Amino acid sequence: KKFPPGPLGIPILGITPFVGSRMEKYLASYYAKYGGVMSFRLATKDWIILNDIEAITQVCFQQGESFSGRPQSYLFDKLTEGCGIAFANGPRWQEQRRFVLTALKTLGMGKKGMEEIIKTENQHFISVIQNSGGKVHILKHKKEIRRLEANIISKVLIGKRFDYTDERLNSIIDCRFVMPTSSVVLSLPFLRFIPPFRESYKKLVSNTQHVINIIRKLTNEHETPDEANPKDLTEIFLSEIEAKKSSHQASIQKIQLYHLIRDIFVGGIDTTTATLGWGIICLLHYPECQMRIQEEIEDVIGTRNSEPDMTHQKHMPYLRAFVQEVHRYCTIAPFSIPHCVTEDCVLFGYHIPKSTPVMSNIWRVHNDPKYWKNPEKFSPERHLDLEGRFVPSNRVLPFAVGQRRCVGEQMAKVGLFLFWASFLQKCEIHIDSDFGLPSWKKEPSGTVRSPQEFTIKVRNRL
C-alpha cells in the first residue's frame, strides 16, 4: 500500500514501450508529479527510482547498508559463477570490496606508484600516434583508447602490459558486462532460448569464458608472490590464499580472483574510454576549449621536455573545470549501476520490500534546472568562480556515492587528468573530414553510455 507511486505502464511490459532511447529523461519528466522517490514497472518487476540529490544522499549515506545490494539476475549469475565484485552481494561482496580497496592502496592508488604506471602508458599511446608515419594520425577512438586503458589496469592487476597487437589485449578490450540484444535477457531470462537473443547471449558467455581463460593463464605466472613487496593485485591476492589450508578452498578463491580481475577490467575500460571519447567530442564541437586547455598547459607545464604530473593539477583550473563539465554533460552512467534493497525498509514514509531494485537518476542530478543554469549547454566556465578558480561540485556524481561507489575513482581521476594534460601537450585534435563531426548519439546498448565509434585527425604539436 505504501509503495512509492509512479506511471502505470501496460501489462507484462510495464513502461518499456514508452521510454524511448533516453530512459533517464523519461523518468526525470515525472519529477514534478512524484518528487524524488517514485516507482515504475519494467517487464515483470517494480523498480524504485531516486530522482533528486536529496533522495540519493538519504539512501546512500543515511540508509547505505539497506540499499547496498545488487539485483539478482540469471545472466550475471551465469557469467560470474557467483564471483567477482560488481554484481556480488552480501559478505562475499564486502570481502572482495575490502580486499580491492586495501590492495589498490598498497599499490599506491592516487599516489606516485599509480601515477608512474599511467604516465608510462600515456607515453606509449602518444608515441604510437607520433610515430605513425605522416604528420597526421587517424585515431579510431574506441580501439585505441580502450587499449591504453586496458594496459593501465592490467599493469595494476597483473603487473603486465601488452603490445598493442597482442590478441589477448584485443580479447580483453572486447569483453563487456552485456552486449546489444543480450541486455534484454537481463529482464527476461527466458529470451536466451529465442533468436536473435540466443546468439547474442551465447556470444557473451563464450567471450567471457575466453577472457577468464586468458586471465587464468596470466595469473598462473604469479605462483610465487613476493609477499613483502607485492607489485600487483594478483600477487597480493595469491599471498593471501597461500595461507589457506585446503587446496579446495584455494581453487575456489582462484576462480574468485579471475572474476574479480575481469570485473575490474570491464568496469574500468568501458567507463574511462567513454569519458575520454565524449571529452574528445566536446573538444571538437567547442574548439575554443582545446585552445584554452593548451594555453593553460603551456603556462603551467610548458611545451617541451617537462612532463605533466599531478602537482600541476592545482594550477590548472580550466582543465579541471573541463573534466568536471564532461562528467556532468555526458553522464556516462545515467543510472549508475542498479542497487537493490537488502531488507524491508522505509524511505521517506514509503515501504520498500526486500529485493526491490533501485536506480539513482544521476542524469537528472546533473541536469537539475534548479541548480544548473542552462543545463543543456556545455560550459566548463560554470565550474570556475569569478577569480577563475576551480569549484569542485558535490552535485557532479560520475562515480556515484555511498557503499557501492566506484572503487577505481582515484585511479580514474589521476588517469583523466594526466591523459588530457599529456595528450593535448603533445598533440592537437581535428575533425577527420572523411568522417565529419562526431555525433552526440550514444551506442544503442551497454551498461555505460558510450559514444558511437568515430575517427579524428591527430597532429603532432612538438
Ligand code: HEM
Ligand atoms: C571515468 C571513469 C569511471 C566512472 C565514471 C565510473 C563509474 C562507476 C559507477 C557509477 C559505479 C557504480 C556505483 C554504484 O553502484 O553505486 C562504478 C562501480 C565500479 N567501478 Fe567504476 N567508474 C570509472 C572508472 C573505474 C575504474 C578505472 C575502475 C577500476 C580500475 C573501476 C571499477 C569499478 C568497480 C569494480 C565497480 C563496482 C563496485 C562495487 O560494486 O562495489 N571504475 N563505477
